[in-house]
Amino acid sequence: MILKRISFFAFLLAFLFCFPFRVLGAENHEEAEKGLDVKEIIFEHLGDGYGWEVPFNHNARFPLPVILRAKDHKWFCFSSSELTELEEHTGADGKVERHLVPVVKTIKRDGKEYNFVIAKISSHKDKIVEIFPLSAEQQAYLDKKLADARSASDADGFPVIDGYVCVAGKYYSEYRPLDISITKNVAALFIVVLLVIWMVLGLANYYKKRDLRAPRKGMGFFELLVSFIYYDNIKPTLGDKAAKFAPYLLTCFFFILTMNLVGLIVIFPGGANLTGNIAITLVLALCTFIVTNVLGTKHYWKEIFWPDVPIWLKCPLPIMQLIEVFGIFTKPAALCVRLFANMMGGHMIVITLTLLIFILAAFGPAVMGGATVVSVLFSIFMLLLDVLVSFIQAYVFTLLSTLFIASAQESHDEHEAHVHADGESHAEAESELNKEKVLLSKEAAAVDFK
Amino acid sequence: MELFTPDFGLVFWMFIAFLLLFLVLAKWGWPVIIKMMDKRAATIDRGVEEARQAHEQLENARAEAEKYVQEARSRQAEMLRETARMKSEIIEQARAEAQEAAKKEMDAAKIAIEQARKEAELQFRTEVGRFSIDIAEKMVRSRMQDDKAQTELVNKLLDEIEKN
Known part of the structure; x- marks a missing residue:
């Protein structure tokens, strides 16, 4: 079995090495001589369009x-x-x-x-x-x-x-x-919306029909994700208010996850770079901003305008107030940019790796052959990594939205009681954030590497 | 650059699409799923608890049954012992009663025999008396045929009476 696999890969590599020679043998070097407008190609692939390829x-x-x-x-x-x-x-x-x-x-x-x-x-x-x-x-x-x-x-x-x-x-x-044209991105958006509705209502209908019997296969996996987000993330953070905010947070998670994954598919119905477009993440972050602040409790606003700090930090000069109010806006802005940058970065790396083949074609067939093998392997690796990143980013967006909403839902006595217990959950959130940072820095390093 | 400057059309449609998605799912999707997952979790928890209790009850019942069997067995043994005792007692009693009855019977027989013997004796005595008188009469008659013998006898008898 393993031997079979190895021989398959060897064949694949050999094929990849041969391919550029054949192509270059048949065609002239016109393309390579002309020079590629890499930036143009990348943004054409990542950008919107009035038609769909x-x-x-x-x-x-x-x-x-x-x-x-x-x-x-x-x-x-x-x-x-x-x-x-x-x-x-x-x-x-x-x-x-x-x-x-x-x-x-x-x-x-x-x-x-x-x-x-x-x-x-x-x-x-x-x-x-x-x-x-x-x-x-x-x-x-x-x-x-x-x-x-x-x-x-x-x-x-x-x-x-x-x-x-x-x-x-x-x-x-x-x-x-x-x-307000229905562009490629808008059309993809509708497809994703229908896909998510189909998945969620499918599961809901299953329950209506089969009552308490657990779903299997795809639906079982979908339910696994729902229960992972709801029971491991929303419920422990929001407690009694989980049921009130769960629809929004779950919708966010599955919408983002589906957009991320559909974006990784190269051809139609996929191929639209949705979450790597700031308009999309902006609306999502704006929604979290609205939910957090419109439904925030009195205590939340009191903490912003009159926080529990020494009086000189807030009285003559409103230092803390300034920081807190600034914080209201930076939190969703960070959400918006994090998702956008991660997804766009992933797409960009894959496209750049592919373009590497054509850029290096100028140095002759041997270099191009080598570059092809390396690029394809790296592209596959990056795409697999992007699948992981798709999930992580959807999860992180939901997790942080949950935390922001929860922080705006604390009432006074709850806050008193939580002062000590909170240390742990904060540490958890922080470690999550650290993970995120590590991931981001890795990706940044990968970009720099190019 | 297009990617970094949000395009109005896309923001507009995204907002509509997301709102629509949220409304549809918040109305018909998530509440059903969450309710069902909660319900199922509760049912499973209850099932586990019930199974535990049932198991416990079964254990209890088994112990109870064991106890009853044990008790029944000991009672059976007790009863058997009792029966044996009663049996021997009854036999003993019957034997005593039989003995007593036999004794009574024998006593009655003895009395009857005694009575019969006495009656026979009495009868025999009168018979013997009558015989002896008859004999005596005959003897006397024979002896009284000569006068001398008669006088001698009378004397002798008179002597005898005198002596007495």
Whole structure:
């Protein structure tokens, strides 16, 4: 059995070594010579998009609805497929290359013409902007700016100028409309929501049907997670109030966990980097902020504005109050950034490792072959680590939310009683935080290593 | 950069999606699951407790039964002993009674025999008396045939009476 496995891996490695030679033998070094815009590729993979890539096809997108409010407050809705076009051109060696390029979408309504385009050379890169032809005044301003920029960089390119967008070599003035399009991330969000609802209601229905019989297999595993979060985390921390906050915390956990894991899948339904996008984690942290502070007890607010410290720390100069109020905002901010940075970091490392192959291709086939083996092995390792990180980050987010909420739920007498007993749970939370820090530093080290 | 600056559209949809998810799950999902898990945990705890109690009760019952069996056995032995004693007693008693009855019977027989003997004696005596008188009469008659013998006898008898 083991021998079989070893021989399998040996075969795999041999295959990986051969592959680049064959590819390089067939193609010229054009790609490597051109140089890769690594940053561009990474952010294209991690970022949002108006369409969803069809698996294994770079030039096809599943169209998604675009919803916009133009400058004159009119709403527009159309398919994202109308914003791109497949452009073909024949290379010097007779090869046909296809690229997806943005085109201007023109809509006529009430005798007026509205033009939308996905901006490429603009401060709103890869976003839809409404474009207007330039007035004479704007043209003069733009010419001046362009001349400045071109003389500074000694090139004839099309520099990014604030408030203007360059489409096919021509500049227009731009307006970023209110954009609530169903983008790739939004669509993935809906898929995740449906997935979580399906899982949770599935388990709830199971219980309704089978009463007290324990679920098996997948559902049993799901229930294991629920009981792990509820009985090991929420219940001991919140006590009597566990039932009140459990729905929010459990929803948070499973939503984040599912988003993290779906984000690790490379192709459709996955492939959207949700938790590695700050908008998502911001909303989650904001929800915890609202739940913590809106439902906070009188004692919690008293601890903020009149804490139990020597009087000179709070009376003439409100030092403690300042720190506490600052703390209200830093706690959820930390939640937001922690989840975002961890997930985005993980994705970025995997993509960078993969890109390493193409970057090192410039040094010849042997180096590329070696790089391929190393990158693939490292990528697999990192992806596995990311599965772990997905769980840990969802858990840490829930754990810390629980702690924040619990700290805002303490009443006066409880606080008195807890003063001594709290040492332990604090130590526990701290050790958890330390673990987290170690993990973060490891990941940071991994990033630095690149 | 897009990743670091929250996009309004995404924030908007995320908020709606999360709120929707939360409302649906808070209404139909989590309370059911938590209630059921609590209920099942309670049921299992109770089951364990009940099993323990049942086991205890069984042990108790077994001990009780053992006790009863032991008691019954000892009572049985007691009864057997008692019966044996009673048996010998009854036999003894019967024997005594039989002896007594036999004795009584014998006594009665003895008395009857005595009576019969006395009656027979009496009868015999009268018979003998009557015989002797008859004999005497005959003798006397024979002797009285000569006068001398008669006088001699009378004298002799008179002498005898005088002597007495």
